[in-house]
């Protein structure tokens with residue numbers, strides 16, 4: 001087994017900044033000869049918040065994860081931490097959502113099938129049937145939930161019950177082209193991820209490439225962000241851009257943009273799955 005394959009606990013925390021946090025957490029780990037293989041921290045001067053992420057070899061901890069959490073609790077309480085220790089033996093349960101565009105979900109399904117992206121795929125939900133055969137090729141359950149534009153409530157009630165039945169921890173909108181109702185955004189706050197096909201905050205809403213063409217931009221892009229009730233305004237996880245010129249029409253912009261979208265979504269999901277994204281307000285710390 002290589003070092004990279006050696007299982008790790010992931011500890012993430014945020015708390016009011018003060019002297020002694022790193023010392024306290026690191027001394028805690030050292031007190032039982034815990035082996036820290038990765039550590040990162042950020043002190044945000046604007047909010048006075050402190051963020052930390054540590055990876056600790058599981059086999060260096062002489063007791064189980066429940067005992068580890070129990071022993072860490074007094075330190076967390078001392079510093080007023082919001083914290084989590086993730087068990088690598090418990091796979092991250094993910095539901096993917098899509099509409100008709102296949103470039104993002106194809107990339108996610110392939111990377112899931114090869115183990116490049118490590119998560120438990122609970123299933124795929126779509127408002128169209130176009131991507132059923134693709135999904136079933138990968139052996140994943142496909143749930144067609146059509147959306148009636150005149151009354152969307154039944155569809156999103158079904159989406160919510162499916163996500164509950166599948167015990168979804170994270171929901172990924174892989175070019176799912178419906179606006180999620182506020183109650184679902186709140187229920188999956190910080191656990192619903194979208195790929196928007198523009199370099200936000202430019203060109204929110206529908207048809208951003210056409211908006212970009214009309215504006216004559218020289219860069220197009222994609223943004224992976226957490227979903228909030230405010231459309232395409234949630235905390236940003238990852239972004240990237242690609243060059244365009246006067247010579248590209250909207251169709252070519254879409255083609256070039258799709259390569260950016262799929263990589264931005266994959267990278268953003270990877271950061272989320274590895275607990276590298278810590279959210280505060282409408283911003284994030286990403287310990288890439």
Ligand SMILES: Nc1nc2c(c(=O)[nH]1)N[C@@H](CN(C=O)c1ccc(C(=O)N[C@@H](CCC(=O)O)C(=O)O)cc1)CN2
Pocket residue numbers: 173176177178179180181182185194195196197205206226227228229230231232233234
């Ligand atoms: N509550 C939120 N829902 C969604 C977000 C979000 O940030 N908050 N991101 C969008 C994705 N998106 C652009 O990336 C987007 C999708 C759909 C629409 C839209 O106007 N859809 C129409 C229906 C279009 C159709 O039927 O084809 C609508 O919902 O009325 C705008 C932006 C995903 N959802």
